[in-house]
Amino acid sequence: MSQVEVIALGATLGLLALVIVLIRRSRLEEGYSLLWMLAGIVLVLLAAWRGLLRIISDGLGIFYPPTALFVVGFGFVILILLQFSVVISRLSRENVDLVHRIALLEWKLDQVTRSDEQPGQGPAPCDPDMPPAHPNEDAGND
Amino acid sequence: MSYRSDDVPVTPDSVLLVIPAHNEGPNIERVVAEARLTHPDYDILVVDDGSDDKTAEKARRAGAMVLPLCYNLGIGGAVRAGYKFGSRHGYPIVARIDGDGQHDPRLLGNMVEMVRSGQADMVIGSRHMNGRGYVPSAVHWIGIRFFASLVSLVTGQRFTDTTSGFLVVNQACCAFLARYLPADYPEIEGLIKARKAGYSISEVPVVMRPRLDGQSSIGTWNAIYYVFKVTLAILVSASRQQEDFGCRK
Numbered sequence: 001m002s003q004v005e006v007i008a009l010g011a012t013l014g015l016l017a018l019v020i021v022l023i024r025r026s027r028l029e030e031g032y033s034l035l036w037m038l039a040g041i042v043l044v045l046l047a048a049w050r051g052l053l054r055i056i057s058d059g060l061g062i063f064y065p066p067t068a069l070f071v072v073g074f075g076f077v078i079l080i081l082l083q084f085s086v087v088i089s090r091l092s093r094e095n096v097d098l099v100h101r102i103a104l105l106e107w108k109l110d111q112v113t114r115s116d117e118q119p120g121q122g123p124a125p126c127d128p129d130m131p132p133a134h135p136n137e138d139a140g141n142d
Numbered sequence: 143m144s145y146r147s148d149d150v151p152v153t154p155d156s157v158l159l160v161i162p163a164h165n166e167g168p169n170i171e172r173v174v175a176e177a178r179l180t181h182p183d184y185d186i187l188v189v190d191d192g193s194d195d196k197t198a199e200k201a202r203r204a205g206a207m208v209l210p211l212c213y214n215l216g217i218g219g220a221v222r223a224g225y226k227f228g229s230r231h232g233y234p235i236v237a238r239i240d241g242d243g244q245h246d247p248r249l250l251g252n253m254v255e256m257v258r259s260g261q262a263d264m265v266i267g268s269r270h271m272n273g274r275g276y277v278p279s280a281v282h283w284i285g286i287r288f289f290a291s292l293v294s295l296v297t298g299q300r301f302t303d304t305t306s307g308f309l310v311v312n313q314a315c316c317a318f319l320a321r322y323l324p325a326d327y328p329e330i331e332g333l334i335k336a337r338k339a340g341y342s343i344s345e346v347p348v349v350m351r352p353r354l355d356g357q358s359s360i361g362t363w364n365a366i367y368y369v370f371k372v373t374l375a376i377l378v379s380a381s382r383q384q385e386d387f388g389c390r391k
Contacts, residue, residue, distance in 0.1 A: 092325075096215055096219050096222075096325055099211050099212055099213065099215055099219070099223075100211075100219075100222065100223045100226055102212055103189075103209050103210055103211050103212070103223055104209070104223075104226065104227060104230070106210055107207070107208070107209050107210070107227075
């Protein structure tokens, strides 16, 4: 084995081991680990098995086989980044819904607190005949 | 999530006026006061979009209901919160004006009447229908024309002012927008989605005033992002089928 092959095998094995450890410790959700596991396994295979790497590099027209390893690795990086963007998009959408829900609940809570403090006087948040409230009136609610 | 019906007494004649506001401390009191004066029968809801100043407090003091967002979502997120509020409480008509005083609430009466009488599900106040009062810069003018043409092309209906935040919708359209309005730069996308879902939309000419105080929200980089994002959104909406929106027709 040449020096570059030893390094490649060591690095890819290290990556695979790290992914497995993170999953075992519940630091990485299984759903998000799928691409990482696949990347680790494929890269270890390619690093260990020269023939397969040569077939791929020949197929892609790459003269120096280890370069094919980086090409495949880069492909996985792109895929994983894309997955991140998808997940982040979903999270921010859900986040907006949460902010809305909190706002509606907070408004509701404010109504309940007010009507408890002034029994017999239902909440009239926008009564046109009501003169503008005194600035200090709200102090007790906040 | 449901509320007791006596939270806000909503009648068939009720109108909810949504005013999204982000750091509109200097303006919001005047805007709310003016709206209350012109339309004492409207319920006014200021959506405080995570302001750092005393926007919420001032709006409350001026007599508005305040929906406080815990951090800044952007205009679309704020407006959508207002539509959710309107939808959950069953308001038959929901109007929207900006918190900076650009929109004259006296013009709302006619727009509300159009929606109430069923002439349209959504009525938009357009600055560019009769070309008075508002003179855009050259770059802005190109942008306005570009989006107006693109939206007209995609929807098959001619629109003159696609970025107007001065509009009135009925209950069904409010529920739709409460679900589908995007978080940033919502006007054009909301318009196209509503149109594609089968809601009828009319424009009426309005004259808008300059902002009362402070800076507008769009700078150069934001403008570039705006053009890119909205163009993409228009193309995506155009490629979608009506069924994707759970449409009513």
